[in-house]
Amino acid sequence: MSQAAPYHADIAGNSDGICHWLTTVDGVRIRVGHWPTPNAQGTVLIFPGRTEYIEKYGRTATELTKRGFACVAIDWRGQGIADRLLPNRAVGHVDVFEDYQLDVKAALLHVKSLGLPEPYHLLAHSMGGCIGLRSLYEGLPVKSAVFSAPMWGIKMSPALRPIAWGLSSVSKQLGFGGVFAPGQQAETYVLRATADDNTLTSDTANFDILQQQLKVQPDLALGGPSLHWLNESLREMRVLAQRPSPDIPCLTFLGSDEAIVDPTRIYERMANWPNGELVVLEKGRHEVLMEVPDIRTRVLDGAAALFSAHSPEMA
Structure with missing residues (x-):
């Protein structure tokens, strides 16, 4: 059973979004937004990254609806x-990383109840790429998948990696799993960084949009992850890395200046993905969907082309 939820059109850059509250089977309230479009040839399931929120994808939804696809996004x-x-x-936290799959299942039931058109396609960014890969293994009913800087590994120095594993592994047993991971803090990264030195986008106008969104709607902001979240994510990525890539058409975009997720893991995964292609975007940073116009357009056109190729009208 869903109930109407707020949609902040003033910061989304798109007035067509509709949001609902959903309750997962374990009793957690999440928010799911959708953007319908007439005569859509399918529906894109947008899996956001860590710290993200539905309104951040309002402009992406505008571009995808123009290209003929309804869209859905989740507040994890x-x-x-x-x-x-x-x-x-x-503090960014999750009890068990696979709990995000409960959010996926609730959202999927909601999509079906809304009657949004099939086939479904996946567009997953960063942490959403880790959740999305697990979802594909668990039978997410999509015909194709596009990943943007997927979190299949976290970029950290070789010296830090054993410390991160060790400290995060004992954090829950010792009662400090809910504290910030080392180097993390309460103020969200977007409001601490500047347009010049941020690791998200080289597009100053889009970075300004990100900052303004959180200044106008501060409740959307999230700080660093907890030690327990770090341990759960490391464990999930290790488990997924041991599995072969799904046999589903896939396109993955990675900026050449990526500084958050581990590019090596992405190269390794995509080198062994049947019907998969990796596109490296020169001078792109982590948020390729919020990059300079030529990069952004290339990603959106590439995604739409893959989705169209695996939708009935274009098959």
């Missing part, structure tokens, strides 16, 4: 205005 548990899981709402 622990971020956006979905239920936060710790008393300190600034």
